[in-house]
Amino acid sequence: MDPSSFFAYPDSVTPKVAGFLAGFHDDEIRDILGYMQTRSYVPGEMAVRRGDAGSDLFIVTSLDYS
Numbered sequence: 001m002d003p004s005s006f007f008a009y010p011d012s013v014t015p016k017v018a019g020f021l022a023g024f025h026d027d028e029i030r031d032i033l034g035y036m037q038t039r040s041y042v043p044g045e046m047a048v049r050r051g052d053a054g055s056d057l058f059i060v061t062s063l064d065y066s
Contacts, residue, residue: 036059
């Protein structure tokens with residue numbers, strides 16, 4: 001999985017890896033991304049509800065408020 005699709009930068013200076021993954025080595029990032037899956041939700045659809053049991057981590061990559 002190519003991690004570049006998770007991080008978009010508006011300027012021409014693109015850090016190697018952004019935010020919370022910045023302290024990890026390339027092989028560690030590959031391992032982490034190997035466990036991830038992309039999910040899309042339609043407007044109004046709930047990804048998480050109060051009281052849900054689970055151990056998922058959600059990373060929101062875009063929001064559409066239109």
